[in-house]
Amino acid sequence: MSFNILVADDSETMRAVIKKSVSMSGVSVGEFYEAANGREALAVLAKTWIDVILSDINMPEMDGMELLEKISEDDEFRKIPLIFISTEASEARQEEARKLGVAGYVKKPFHPEAIKAVLHEVLGKAYAHRLEEKPTEAAGEEIDF
Amino acid sequence: MDEELQLLIFETFSEVFETMFFTVLELPEEAPGKEELACGRFIEAAISYSGGCNGSFLFYFPWELGRNITVNFLGIEEDVVQDRQVLDTAAETANMAIGSLLGHLDPEGKASLGIPQPRLLADFSPETLLGASGLCIFSTDFGLLWVVGTHG
Numbered sequence: 001m002s003f004n005i006l007v008a009d010d011s012e013t014m015r016a017v018i019k020k021s022v023s024m025s026g027v028s029v030g031e032f033y034e035a036a037n038g039r040e041a042l043a044v045l046a047k048t049w050i051d052v053i054l055s056d057i058n059m060p061e062m063d064g065m066e067l068l069e070k071i072s073e074d075d076e077f078r079k080i081p082l083i084f085i086s087t088e089a090s091e092a093r094q095e096e097a098r099k100l101g102v103a104g105y106v107k108k109p110f111h112p113e114a115i116k117a118v119l120h121e122v123l124g125k126a127y128a129h130r131l132e133e134k135p136t137e138a139a140g141e142e143i144d145f
Numbered sequence: 146m147d148e149e150l151q152l153l154i155f156e157t158f159s160e161v162f163e164t165m166f167f168t169v170l171e172l173p174e175e176a177p178g179k180e181e182l183a184c185g186r187f188i189e190a191a192i193s194y195s196g197g198c199n200g201s202f203l204f205y206f207p208w209e210l211g212r213n214i215t216v217n218f219l220g221i222e223e224d225v226v227q228d229r230q231v232l233d234t235a236a237e238t239a240n241m242a243i244g245s246l247l248g249h250l251d252p253e254g255k256a257s258l259g260i261p262q263p264r265l266l267a268d269f270s271p272e273t274l275l276g277a278s279g280l281c282i283f284s285t286d287f288g289l290l291w292v293v294g295t296h297g
Contacts, residue, residue, distance in 0.1 A: 090253060108245075
């Protein structure tokens with residue numbers, strides 16, 4: 001089973017680094033999609049099946065908190081786990097994100113292992129049912145996520 | 146800028162540079178020499194925050210430093226690095242460094258960080274920064290990183 005992953009960050013180089021960290025994490029990636037802000041991320045979600053979103057908070061036009069808010073208001077999008085990867089990691093900000101339903105939080109600067117740990121935890125929780133639905137496919141694979 | 150804040154800046158910036166760019170920051174023991182003050186190609190990255198507390202910082206990266214941290218950040222060869230990637234990495238460095246600093250200065254998260262703005266300075270001498278209030282200088286293997294900041 002592979003996952004379509006949306007990376008939202010206004011820094012092109014940071015998007016590349018996050019994609020590289022995901023690729024090293026052992027998670028099976030279907031396709032990577034990219035967005036430079038929350039508005040672009042919503043446009044991707046509107047036309048593409050996404051399994052997990054990795055998003056910065058501090059972005060122009062529409063920041064990560066507003067993106068999370070929009071997602072939480074949509075019946076379909078709210079099923080997609082969103083993980084923040086951000087320098088803004090105060091307890092107050094994390095609590096605000098938790099109330100809106102954020103699935104995980106990684107503080108910048110980060111080691112690739114932090115991305116791996118949060119992805120395994122979040123994908124495991126969100127998509128365990130998918131694995132259970134396909135026992136014969138999952139049984140033969142070494143690592144699905 | 147008081148010594149306590151300068152030490153906090155050094156510690157938080159060091160964490161960013163070591164974790165993301167595998168680059169060690171040090172506090173220089175001597176004043177910058179002629180070579181380090183000479184005119185050259187620099188990248189300026191500006192970032193500010195406001196809300197619970199206000200502040201603004203300007204980072205000045207010698208091009209060589211900007212290029213090398215970009216190489217380490219992206220894990221690519223030096224000869225394929227593009228100028229826009231170097232500018233973007235400088236901006237992201239300012240974002241991560243000041244975002245981390247703000248986590249200490251504003252633990253309740255009342256302040257909002259602005260979007261970092263990078264620009265290329267084709268012929269800049271850091272000598273113009275000497276004597277500036279809030280100046281911090283860090284040495285690296287690829288030249289001096291100059292940072293001028295205010296926090297209040």
